[in-house]
Amino acid sequence: MTATIADVAARSGVSTATVSRILSGSAPARPETRDRVIAAARELGYQPSGVARALKRRETRTLGLVVTDVTNPFYPQVVRAAEVAAHERGYGLILANGEDDPARELAHLDLLVERRVDGIVVASSAMTRHHAARLREIAVPVVLVNDPITGSGLPAITADHRLGTRLATSHLVALGHRRIGHIGAPDAHVASSQRRRGVVDGMRGIGTPVMVQGDGGVAGGAAAAAELLRAGVTGIVAYNDLTAIGALRGLGEAGARVPEDVSLIGFDDIPMAAWTDPPLTTVRQDTAALGRWAVERVLRALAGDREADRVLLVPELVIRGSTGPRS
Amino acid sequence: MTATIADVAARSGVSTATVSRILSGSAPARPETRDRVIAAARELGYQPSGVARALKRRETRTLGLVVTDVTNPFYPQVVRAAEVAAHERGYGLILANGEDDPARELAHLDLLVERRVDGIVVASSAMTRHHAARLREIAVPVVLVNDPITGSGLPAITADHRLGTRLATSHLVALGHRRIGHIGAPDAHVASSQRRRGVVDGMRGIGTPVMVQGDGGVAGGAAAAAELLRAGVTGIVAYNDLTAIGALRGLGEAGARVPEDVSLIGFDDIPMAAWTDPPLTTVRQDTAALGRWAVERVLRALAGDREADRVLLVPELVIRGSTGPRS
DNA sequence: TTGAAAGCGCTAACAT
DNA sequence: ATGTTAGCGCTTTCAA
DSSP: OOOOHHHHHHHHTSOHHHHHHHHHTOSOOOHHHHHHHHHHHHHHTOOOOHHHHHHHHTOOOEEEEEESOTTSTTHHHHHHHHHHHHHHTTOEEEEEEOTTOHHHHHHHHHHHHHTTOSEEEEEOHHHHHHOHHHHHTOSSOEEEESOOOGGGOSOEEEEOHHHHHHHHHHHHHHTTOOSEEEEEOOTTSTTHHHHHHHHHHHTTTTOOOEEEEOOSSHHHHHHHHHHHHHTTOSEEEESSHHHHHHHHHHHHHTTOOTTTTOEEEEEEOOGGGGGSSSOOEEEEOOHHHHHHHHHHHHHHHHTTOOOOOEEEEOOEEEOOTTOOOOO | OOOOHHHHHHHHTSOHHHHHHHHHTOSOOOHHHHHHHHHHHHHHTOOOOHHHHHHHHTOOOEEEEEESOTTSTTHHHHHHHHHHHHHHTTOEEEEEEOTTOHHHHHHHHHHHHHTTOSEEEEEOHHHHHHOHHHHHTOSSOEEEESOOOGGGOSOEEEEOHHHHHHHHHHHHHHTTOOSEEEEEOOTTSTTHHHHHHHHHHHTTTTOOOEEEEOOSSHHHHHHHHHHHHHTTOSEEEESSHHHHHHHHHHHHHTTOOTTTTOEEEEEEOOGGGGGSSSOOEEEEOOHHHHHHHHHHHHHHHHTTOOOOOEEEEOOEEEOOTTOOOOO
16 A cells, blocks of 8 residues: 555654654754655655545645536637646646536536535536526535626636627628628527627628528538528628638538638637638637636635636637638 | 535434445435435535545545647547546546646646546656656556557557558558658657558558658648658658648648649548548547547456556548549 | 644444 | 444644
8 A cells, every 4th residue: 555644654753743744844843853754755655645635624626627528629728728727736627528418517516526626617608507506506616617697606707709700790891791691509509699799790880691500510610601602691700610610611612712702700719720721710719818717716716705707808800811802 | 614424414313324324325224214314415415525435435536637738639539538438437537738748747647646546547658758667656557548668567558550551551552652751740759650660561562651750730741741742742641630731731832732633641530630621531540449448447457457458449541532543 | 843632524344 | 224433644733
């Protein structure tokens, strides 16, 4: 078995209390004993048990991160930023993957609570939508990422989706486009209604956008783009980059060139967006900031700040090759 | 504070032992007491402390997963499969993101050991390369994913990289290509030498491949492809899909059409590969199997199986639109 | 500066 | 079928 503090104490001829103090530096000690203890600890390869410490201190120094689906290219950046931020402060991160299944997410939540994580970051719309009440009664701090529910009573950070698609639409309008379409996502997606509204905002005084529905992924984007083409649009704002990449294909197969015949804008700025052909004009949201802020907010909550503040991140239009003047 | 087992015991007028037995179903109880205890537990919103249980049982039911970089599109699938497999068996997963930094990974390892995870899955070449010794002395089971080190003495699962690029190369040869190039990755990458060798294997008796170096990512692929074009190749085997996607761009910018002028093959079959233009012919490795097997292997080790077995996954050539007959 | 001892919340003998 | 008790490995009073 692994060495315990008692082993170290025995080996160095002091009490466990002294070992604890010396190893944690929580109290001064005579240099001589210090050295003996440290030597003994090293010789035994002693590593304090986080479990025992957690029981005593009543904190695990571990956070939970609930994510809808790591496989969606939007999330890894959030996860990474969260992990880095947590690790910087000495916290571990338990990852809970929702698989887009609300029941499963609830089970995960129980798992996290039972594991006594010190706080939870939820980056899952399904979660906040179906289990808002449950989230609010959790004993530890919960922070939401990309939460559409304004009245959740929990701290949250979100990109301004509506502003984002408005920016995108205005860009299209500025390029001379007048018939503009939007490929939306199912309502299950966090931001679908906000992003839809932004397109309407952007066309105010100009006309009404043609609304079609995708599936939030590549396949849906391809089908929807063909539909928009038949409707005669010259500009498309897609729900996200995945949808836009699908649209790129759908357009290509229908014989339309981008951007000569149709201009196309995505959302998120996933890494791939810069590498499509043509490179995708898109609305960037700072995913790293999302993850980092959420973790830091949890930590602040742990330090006593129990406010339910919400931060709205300003998205940025990244103009690349998929948009151009109406021909 | 959260309710403890003592609270439940007091409220239902039994001992903590009885509560423990009933809630865990580890021993029969009179239906009447059963009901009282369960009711009390529910009323108090009691959730057993995993920390206390872990201390007593000497198992945390938590696994560690060390990953080089979640942001690399190859990993999320592994992570997801691992998480799902773990969760199915009631295990949680602590994610440790290496950020491609060996020192950082070592720190992560300590964190995991201190947290007393029951086992560790390492999906990081940097890790196995620099810290093989440290890994071997860890008290809990360690399983390697995509490990290049045959002599590590630890169970491991890896795709047969060499076979994969051989398959790819043979496909090119079968299509009539004779001048074939390979865009390799820096040696820091797990599989670079294996994949390089596979290309040589595939050209045995035909010639020698032109070897150039990428960076394992999109940018490097673009530059390297241009180089290969100048060398007059008509077929390219890329280290991975990211590299191939870069090559696609590099080729396009240099005025070469794929597959009419140059055939191109990737590796991994990341989700994006199906959606490039043209869709990428690639070598698929079953990333989900990698993650799932690793977790299951750790669990088996926990059940007593301490063998250092290695499994080699057979990759599969997925023929899409980026390869065609030499024109 | 150091030690003795209690206790964090649970489970598992061992009793009854 | 249920209760008593010890103890998992730490930290932290309280004493000395």
